[in-house]
Amino acid sequence: MTTLIQQTHVSVLGLGPMGRALASAFLTAGHPLTVWNRTPGRADDLADRGAAVAGSVGEAVASGQVIVACLTDYEAVRAVLDPPGADWAGRILVNLTSGEPAQARALADWAAGHGIGLLDGAILTPTPAIGTPATALLYSGEREAYEAVRETLGALGGTGTYLGDDPGRAAAYEVALLDLFATTVHGVAHAFALASAEDIAPEDLAPFAAGIGGLLSEMVTRFAGQLGAGHFPGERSTVASAATTIGHLITAATAHGLDVGALTAAKNAADRAVAAGFGPDGLARMATVLGGEGAGAERAAR
Ligand SMILES: NC(=O)c1ccc[n+]([C@@H]2O[C@H](COP(=O)([O-])OP(=O)(O)OC[C@H]3O[C@@H](n4cnc5c(N)ncnc54)[C@H](OP(=O)(O)O)[C@@H]3O)[C@@H](O)[C@H]2O)c1
Incomplete structure (x- = not known):
């Protein structure tokens, strides 16, 4: 008898080198995946492997249960997500964009103000490590959000360390x-x-x-x-x-x-x-x- 394991649907916002590595690892782990990037044409190989390519941020958010943002900086994250043009009910935002602790705390305030569950993270390893045991990630923010996504984030491989509920801790x-x-x-x-x-x-x-x-x-x-x-x-x-x-x-x-x-x-x-x-x-x-x-x-x- 075959058991069908329902994998969490992940949406990745941002297909720079790191966003692409994250997307690839989620695909490899068998997660249904939707990707979005500001500049089109960066998703062809991911689409060949089964990823859906969203035409808008709203479409990507609507498709996913866990929404992973990996953009240049927090300004870009805010530019992409504010105002939230989608229904975030039941979805969690995992921000893996680098930045400053104060920016992470401000993003958490923004997310709380819109009823969006947020886990902020920092990636300590380069793109080739993603999806391998060499990956090291730090997370901070609401424990409930962390518990909800930790299994899904296991697709990124290696070690994920939760640093507590101060959303700025990973960035610190x-x-x-x-x-x-x-x-x-x-x-x-x-x-x-x-x-x-x-x-x-x-x-x-x-x-x-x-x-x-x-x-x-x-x-x-x-x-x-x-x-x-x-x-x-x-x-x-x-x-x-x-x-x-x-x-x-x-x-x-x-x-x-x-x-x-x-x-x-x-x-x-x-x-x-x-x-x-x-x-x-x-x-x-x-x-x-x-x-x-x-x-x-x-x-x-x-
Ligand atoms: N690469 C690494 O080895 C590494 C390691 C650890 C952490 N990180 C962190 O991961 C994050 C992403 O890094 P990366 O290497 O993938 O490349 P990146 O050059 O820092 O980020 C590129 C991505 O950001 C998007 N972007 C920038 N400004 C935007 C805006 N205003 N609106 C919408 N999208 C915007 C780009 O879209 P377009 O394609 O449209 O320009 C592209 O998808 C960064 O915070 C970086 O510090 C990277």
């Missing part, structure tokens, strides 16, 4: 993690630019640069422990030493006419830490001198 994690990513990308690009100015071929620098990259994960864990404890031992390396080193980098890069904006920001922060008496401390101390009222600053003050 995302901005912190993208801060790490963006400044690291800049650091890698800048290192290659400085090496090139010194006539070092990229492939000659790469093995040594990759070695530094390999140190990052241990450093992240160690910094977290030290920030949690408010204790910054300087036995490995000190803030004062880092300030001196960054000064040399700025001089060398400036001599080649390279942009030193990021290095100057790092040097200014290290100098402020030294001026505050933190020169002998370990480098995790830097998280407490960057302004704001973060946990690191509060713990360090205790």
Whole structure:
């Protein structure tokens, strides 16, 4: 006897690289799928695999039970969904668009005002990971909305972590993690630019640069422990030493006419830490001198 399992109908709004990857994963998992994109013609291969292509947002919302939005930014989400031109009764909006925590909370207020159940999410992995065990997603917002869609979102693979009912929480994690990513990308690009100015071929620098990259994960864990404890031992390396080193980098890069904006920001922060008496401390101390009222600053003050 064959058992027919009724799969949730998913509608995906936005067929950029990530929207297409999400749509593909829902199809692979056997979900009936409707897709919509502002610019037509992006859905041909998905249609060949059985997706319905909606001619309007309203049609896509009406077709789906779970409506996944994956657009450039929250402005685009609002432009597409406001005013809601469809009956959202019984439907849940899952917003997987990147943005700022305040924007996620404002979207949640808008959704609540229109009786729309919303789960906000952040995708931490690139498109090739979607639908595989390597995917990592964060969700926050109404628990009821999360419980209603968690099984459907399992089609995206990997790990989905629910962070609680503050709708801005997933975006808050995302901005912190993208801060790490963006400044690291800049650091890698800048290192290659400085090496090139010194006539070092990229492939000659790469093995040594990759070695530094390999140190990052241990450093992240160690910094977290030290920030949690408010204790910054300087036995490995000190803030004062880092300030001196960054000064040399700025001089060398400036001599080649390279942009030193990021290095100057790092040097200014290290100098402020030294001026505050933190020169002998370990480098995790830097998280407490960057302004704001973060946990690191509060713990360090205790
Ligand atoms: N790509 C990744 O690896 C990755 C990883 C993690 C998170 N994300 C996040 O996923 C989201 C989508 O990223 P993406 O890579 O798919 O590409 P994207 O270039 O950020 O987004 C493109 C999509 O947004 C639509 N769009 C933009 N403005 C719009 C508007 N005003 N009205 C209607 N639609 C609009 C585009 O429609 P048109 O085709 O009509 O222009 C297209 O469907 C972003 O927030 C991104 O940060 C992406």
